[in-house]
Amino acid sequence: MSRDWLTIHEGSAPLVIGLPHTGTDIPDAVEARMTSPWLARKDADWWVDRLYDFAVDMGATTVRTAMSRSLIDVNRDPSGASLYPGMTTTGLCPTETFDGEPLYRPGQEPDEAEIAERRATWFDPYHAALQAQIERLRTGGPVVLYDAHSIRSVVPRLFDGELPQFNIGDNDGATCAPELTQAVEAACAVSGSSLVVNGRFKGGWTTRRYGRPENGVHAIQMELADRGYILDPAGPVSPDNWPSPYEPARAEEMRQHLRRVLTACIAFAETAR
Structure with a gap:
């Protein structure tokens, strides 16, 4: 199969950004077995690739899949083990949405x-x-892997109440040096918005798989509540109100906050070098 679905931009800064959930592509044969094209794309990290498109001008490397997380979630443990034992989550090839709606017709x-x-x-x-991108950059010294995500602010099946604006995850300090987490947290705090470190989202399989600070690879996940850059409906979403369109003017303030965050990531790695 063509690799048109995989987009890699190589930069020279010691920063790799993973974009695992921004894709919406689903092969026709699979989509025909699903209950709804809208449900199949409902839980995408909407517009995150566009939100971070400034990163390439900072020298960052980006790796993005265009395939929908409903087809294959590249941020899940391929063994099928839950990243959050005892908590509701979705699997490697999800069969339901975050809200528990079935993605496939019965038996499909x-x-x-x-x-x-x-x-x-x-x-x-x-x-x-x-x-490959981590190894390419690691020849020059420590590198940061930043896994970029977003989610609706209110998803009762996954978490109580409203999610903080910035959700930083380093798997309880295991995937990067504490100095990196502190630098990212400080950059987010400037915004004045709510934030948490290792709250509901501590980092997915990507962060946990690659984060080996003792080997010079520092991985951290950022899960944004998407109200920070698009209109996020307060109640249940439907095809009439979701996904909200990307509005550059609304998103610009968030982009400035994220620029500070990525600047902090690069500065950490360059200092470590």
């Missing part, structure tokens, strides 16, 4: 053979690309 869910094929076709190449 992917079996083990299909899951293995999807992994080989999309999951493995995405991670091979991430690994």
